[in-house]
Amino acid sequence: MSHFKKIPRTVVILVVLAAFGLTRAPFEDRLVRDLIDTKMVVPPPGMTVLDQMGQSALMATLGGLRPLVASFMSLRGYENFSEKNWDELHQTYQVITALEPREEFHWVNAIWHLGINATANMELDTKIPEFERKRRFFNYAQQAIEFADKGIDQIPDSVEIRKQVAEVYREKLKDWSSAARTYGEIKDLDGAPQYAERFHGYFLAKVPGREREAYDYLKGLYDKGADQHLPTLIYEVRRLEEILKIPYPERIPEADLNRNRARPQKPKSKPLPGGVIIP
Template sequence: MIRLLVALAILVAVGGIKLPIEHDLKRLHRQEHFRGVEFNLDLREKLGQLGFVAALSGFRAIVADALFIQAHVAWERTEWGRILLLFRHITMLQPRVLLFWDTAAWHMAWNASVAAMNDRTQPRLALRVKAQREYFALGKDFLERGIKNNPDRPQLYEALARLYKEKYKDHQRASEFYAKAAVVPDAATFDRRFSAYELSYCEGREREAYERLRSLYDEG
């Protein structure tokens, strides 16, 4: 509770800084023809030019927590574009916090993608599928950048493996990322097994998957 109150106090204190930033964001949205969500993965480079991190460098952790609260509120309102922009700021402020990368990917690749596919205001299936895939790509981008910032942690490799498995139906890539997670310190014991399971769905590699599973069984 104290952490929450401090975060809210900081938000009020830096309100004068945020106003010009939010103005720049709105201008940037118009320039990018922002409609609900911006799918250009290079937008994060443009956001960096706003000087947000430099302006709030002394309050990185607290501001990131406060923005995380805002992102949760945006999720309750299904404001996917706002969620995207907030998490780009959050992960820029705190790139070593796995929760932020994982949650950002979950909102994009799971929640927003489902909302896009079920969007009743868009009668054309092809456009709904296109939007869904773009959200998949946004989720994947968060996880890939999270891994670059945290190559020594297994959780984001596992999350990316799940994304490939559940969203792209790409069992080979899922197997690869479970295998990458397995060799990272503090990896879960199931990572090697899950890697073999995913490999078993790949045509022509069933025998290899069986050998891996048999080896794990023999190890006890």
């Protein structure tokens, strides 16, 4: 006891702290890895994102306030959207997605804002010279695609991110090949909508030079049974039969064209409470 008293207390405290630190470090490192693997903890943002972050967002990362700051920044993103301040919106969403990369909803919003809203604005805003509008249109669409790529890196199984970027390819860029590729990815994922497998074929059918591939695929779907005998599918198969000059005996029967006509058409967008439209 008397020996213990002679050792300065500060030294004893530092030794205990260091010993504790060294003992727990390997355990904690493994725990962090496990928590990241089970998606319970978000990995730290990469260095490039750290550079882009404002001070408050960086402090949020350090202070464990990520979700809270991300939520408030989403509101800022909405403000950017209302003000049609697309460049600012792009930056805001870079920070938001860096703060909460596992939140699918942020990625989808970023793609929707840039790929659909910003590009639509560029189509309509006559105050901007046409050349500039076109350039910006493609820039924003490209930014949306970049968000989609990063989002898919973070959430590889995301149907929603793919659905959103497919819409950009389909509605804005008329990039049928990419749209077909994206729907092709969607159809193989869990929770994919039924239409994804048909859409894959429909957009493939629009790509010049891939008609044969599209025909084989869509015919395969048609052959699965009456459930698949939808008007668009039949129409596309017929169109491709014409293009590919498929011999008549191999073509699908005439009567099928009207088969599903009685079935009511779904609206393109689903109306939701509060008048919110899912794009």
